Amino acid sequence: MTETNGTRSRRERASASIENNPLALVAGGVALGVVIGALLPRLAKEKELLAPVGKRIAEGAGAAAAAARDAGKAEIDAILPQRDAAKEQISKIIGTAFTAAKDASRPKTDA
Numbered sequence: 001m002t003e004t005n006g007t008r009s010r011r012e013r014a015s016a017s018i019e020n021n022p023l024a025l026v027a028g029g030v031a032l033g034v035v036i037g038a039l040l041p042r043l044a045k046e047k048e049l050l051a052p053v054g055k056r057i058a059e060g061a062g063a064a065a066a067a068a069r070d071a072g073k074a075e076i077d078a079i080l081p082q083r084d085a086a087k088e089q090i091s092k093i094i095g096t097a098f099t100a101a102k103d104a105s106r107p108k109t110d111a
Contacts, residue, residue, distance in 0.1 A: 061105035
């Protein structure tokens, strides 16, 4: 198989562009891998093996959110002891924010 001048020229240009910008090649490879990974169906074994990991991550995030909420409530109690209504409202806001963060950290289940 012989190589024509046009083919050789394209090959040399591609080689030079890879040498001049290797990060573009890496970024393109990562992007291609992400697309392929998103298109592949999940296997039952994969779900079985990764479900406990996702559950532990969600539990850890929930525990961190609860600890932060409790610390926030303690700070509010220390700063505003006479303003019960304000404390209650701020506690609700903090609780809602941490609940939303906790819910967002839970792994999504595919139907």
